Amino acid sequence: MLRKQTVYILLMIVALIGATGTSHADYVKANKQNSPVQFGLTAVVVRENLRFLNQWAHYLSEKLGHPVEFVRRKSYRDVMDLLDTGQIDFAWICGFPFVKKRDPEFIQLISVPVYAGKPLYHSFIIVHKDSPYQSIEDLEDKVFAFSDPESNSGFLFPQYLLAQQGKTPEGHFRQTFFTYNHAETIEAVAEQVANGGAVDSYIWEYLNDRRPELTEKTRIIKTSPAFGFPPLVARVGVDPWMVRRMKDVLLKMSDDPEGREFLSGLKLDGFGEPSPELFDSIRKMVAETRKALPWAAAAENRKNRLAGGKE
Amino acid sequence: MKFGFHRISGLSLKLALTITVVVAGVAFTIGAVMVTIDWQRFHRELEGKALLLAHSVSATAADDILRKDHWSLFKTLKKMAKEGPDELRETRIVTAMIIDPEGLVLAHLHPNDHPLGLPLTHRDEREEQLSIAIRKIRSPRIFSSDIGIFSNRRFLEGVVPIYSDQILLGFVRVRLSHQELFQKAQRSALIILGLTLALVVLGSLLGATISRRITKPLTALTEGMEAVGRGELSGIGPVLVKDDDELGRLAATFNNMARELAEKKSLEEQIAVSEKLVALGRISAGVAHEINNPLAGLMNCIDTLKKHPNDQELVDRYLPLLDKGLNRIKNIVESLLIELRAEDAQVTDNASSLEDLRGIVESEISGRNIDFVWDNDLGQDVLINKRRVQQIVLNLLKNSIQAVPEAGMVKFKTFREGNSVILEVSDNGSGIPPEYRNQLFDPFFTTKNNGTGLGLWIVYRLVESMRGVIEVETEVGKGTLFQVTLPTMEVYT
Structure with missing residues (x-):
């Protein structure tokens, strides 16, 4: 029991070190895999724009240096369950499920889109x-x-x-x-x-x-x-390095022309830092x-x- | 014109028409049967489609009904109506719906008219009865509208009940318009009609060809027979024999007959020519004989006079004999050339001039007991060629007077008949024996001891010169009738 806890703590330490200055290679090594990052989409975006979303996934993959895959499910709850069970790492969900109480909490807010100048x-x-x-x-x-x-x-x-x-x-x-x-x-x-x-x-x-x-x-x-715009969240268990990288890529989309093109395709101004009282x-x-x-x-x-x- | 056309085209027209009517009848009957079969096939196809579509909806409907996922039910209906398989594309889906066992709308292709969760609204009582009937079925079925066949509102409805674990959840109703059926049936009917008309045209062409083939030789035969009837045997072209069928044999037989008739005619003509030659020979012999007889006496006299040129008594005795003999020859030659005496032709008088003859004939009779009847009916208005007609009448009357016995009767009668003048001389004498009848008008033919045999011949030549006709009716022991018919025009000249 004690040993198990020690291993967990050690892992946490490794993860924290990774968060401060690790690389993609370390991430791949630490996760012992190079499988794509699974990004859940709900009805808060028009999921039927397949070509556009594939191109966006490709853009995110390039910026992230790691493959990104969008995952679509019928209902919000399906996507929440995927997050809960660890089958996906990130998701674009709605404010309502976000504010619901979960025990233990399994999602963390990473960004809120800016729409018409406001989130x-x-x-x-x-x-x-x-x-x-x-x-x-x-x-x-x-x-x-x-x-x-x-x-x-x-x-x-x-x-x-x-x-x-x-x-x-x-x-x-x-x-x-x-x-x-x-x-x-x-x-x-x-x-x-x-x-x-x-x-x-x-x-x-x-x-x-x-x-x-x-x-x-x-x-x-x-x-x-x-209301607060439907936020983008990460699963709690995802490598903090990857969470930080994803947040970084999203926040910087409005800084490069290609990113701005995708944002305009989404009719968004950009992805912003969330403020806690938004929801x-x-x-x-x-x-x-x-x-x-x-x-x-x-x-x-x-x-x-x-x-x-x-x- | 009309009769000509009718005669030429009667049979051929009838035959062609008959064949056309038969072909048309058969073609239209087959066409109608095909259209009916097509209609039934399309109807079955449409029924199949209606059920297929209803089944396609019912396949996913059970889960959606259980989940009350009305939107999904509606999308299923919409998808079915929009994205049917290619062969269903032209099918017109009038409406489609999913209703629950109580008749409430679970989904409807026209949600505005049939709102969710409410009982189905019905346009009329018939629709309501249909809905009630549909809610009673427990297995897929086809319902048909009982509206008149040609109504635009006619439809077919495929109904499939939806079950889950043997519990009835509702019904899928897919209603298809009959319009497609009509369009398809119309298309195939048009094609069949076109084929039928083509068949009819072909049939009438065939009929015309066949009837032409039959009637052409018949027409040729008819023309040939008409030519035979007119006696134009030489002008008949042989009828073309094409096949060895009944018509062919008929044509061949006719050709044989026509050829034989033509041969017979030419044979007869040859005989007639040789008969003429015989008659000519007889006439020449007669002429030679008649002239030769006095010639011998004349030669004798001249010889005698040459030997005794100074014998006045001989001259006195022989000169009258020479004169008589030469006159006889002159008379014979004149009689033979009778029609050539041109001055006769110009002497015309009215018919009453015939009365002059009456005295001459009566003096000829004198002394004999003969009943002479004179019945001249021609008046002053009829002009005749005086000399010639007098000669004809006189010759005939003399013959009759000589032919009748004592107490016999001779009758002369004239009258007009249309454009002709008729002269009749009859007697009740002994008649003409049959063996003489052919030679009656030959020159020098005579049964009398002192006759020249030229009397009737002269009559014949005179009648012929006036383009008249002479006919004889005779019976041995009863008498003879000579009838001369002269055209008035000729008499006038």
Whole structure:
């Protein structure tokens, strides 16, 4: 037992030394492998841009001096589980899962994207442009599309809005479903499968730029207050040298032309240093939702079980 | 013109039309059968497609229904409608939906008209009945609209129930338009119609060819037979014999017949020529004989006068004999050349001039008990060639008077018939024996002791010179009738 602990401490020391002045060779040696760094992507970016994301992965690999691979999963929870089980090293997740309490904590914040000059975004409540609805109240007994049960903009915010009135989504809407993708939430509203939906303002504006024929069929009836932009995190167990290198590469993207090209492809200004209080508004919203509806968490969990998450 | 066309094309037209009608009938019948078969095949294909599409949706639907993943269900429907296999591309999916066993919408291709989680809205009662019927099925089935065949709203619906662990979760309904069926059937019907029309055209061409082949030799035969009928035997070209079929044999037989007829005719012509030569010989002999007879006496007289040139008595006795003999020869020659006496042709008078003859004939009869009937019906308005007609009538009447016995009857009758003048001389004499009838009009043929045999011959020549016709009816023991028909025009000249 004591010996095991000693080995662990020794390893930690080695890791710390590595963090101060080790090289890629040391990293490879220490990890006894040259397998690619696994980088999880969620619906906070448009994951369907395969060619663009492959080129970006290639760029990151070159800057990092180590291969990088993007990993896509259907839901946020899938990606969180991959982080938890150590199958991926980095991930671009949402503010909502980030602020959730984990014990033990297995993620660490490395960067927050800067969008339109600020590391902030909003949640949009959208309806079909031809529909008469002006507020989420008008959508009573209608069909509503959420993006992901772990999405701040796509689920937490509308839930919070309803909780303010003492309502739950199940009680307010006739039917709800999750698309697990902000882009598809917009599609569901545009196709009128859902009467309303909640989406990430960054994704909506990104698509408004790239696929205006889709977004022009929708109308924004509610814009949330600003929230911290979906952050990039590293798994706690990842070699600190690699974490530092990744952070470095991301932060310096806006300094070189090639990096700026990828940033403009993502419609971002750059990747910035996170400030701890950035996600406080989300934390506050979670707390207020729970306070208004003490049983909401349980209901939410139950619903998540039924509506898809993980079986 | 119309009759000519009809005669030429009657049979060929009928044959061609018949063949065309038969070919068209067969072709259209086969075409209709093919169109029907095609329609049924397309219908089965469409049914297969509807079920296939419904199955493709139901394959993934169970999990999504259990997870209440309406978005995924909708995407499945959308994908099916958008990205069917290539052969399904032209299929028009009218609508597609997934409903739960209670009839609530789980997903619908037209979510705006059929919102999620609500009962399916129905356009009419028929649709509602269909929905009720569909909710009762427990295995894949095809439903067809019972709207009229030619309605645009006609459809086919493939319905597949969705099960998970033997529990019914819902139904996939995929509705396909009949339009595709119509388009396909229309295309194949057009092709078949084109082929049918081509067959009909070919059939009528074939019919025309066959009927031409049959009717051409028939037409040639008909023309040949008409020529035979007209007696133009030499002008018949042989009918072309093509094949050794019935028509060919008919043509060959006709050709043989025509050839034999032509040979017979030429033989007859040869006989006629030789008969003429015989008659000419007889006439020449007669002339020679008649002239030779007085010549011998005349030569005798001249010889005698040469020996006794100064014997006045001989001269007085022989000169009248010479005169008589020479006159006889002159009369014979004149009679033979009778039609050449040009001055006769110009002497015309009206028909009443025939009355002059009456006295002459009666004086000829004088002393004999003969009943002479004179019935001249021609008036002043009819002009005749006086000398010639008088000569004809006189010769015939003299013959009759000589032919009748005592108390016999001779009758002369004239009348007009159309453009002709008819002269009839009849008697109730002994008639002409059959053996003489052929030689009746020959010169120098006579049965009388003192006759010259030129009377009837002269009549014949005179009638012929006026382009008339002389006919004889005679019966031994009963009498004879000579009938002369002269064209009025000729009489006038």
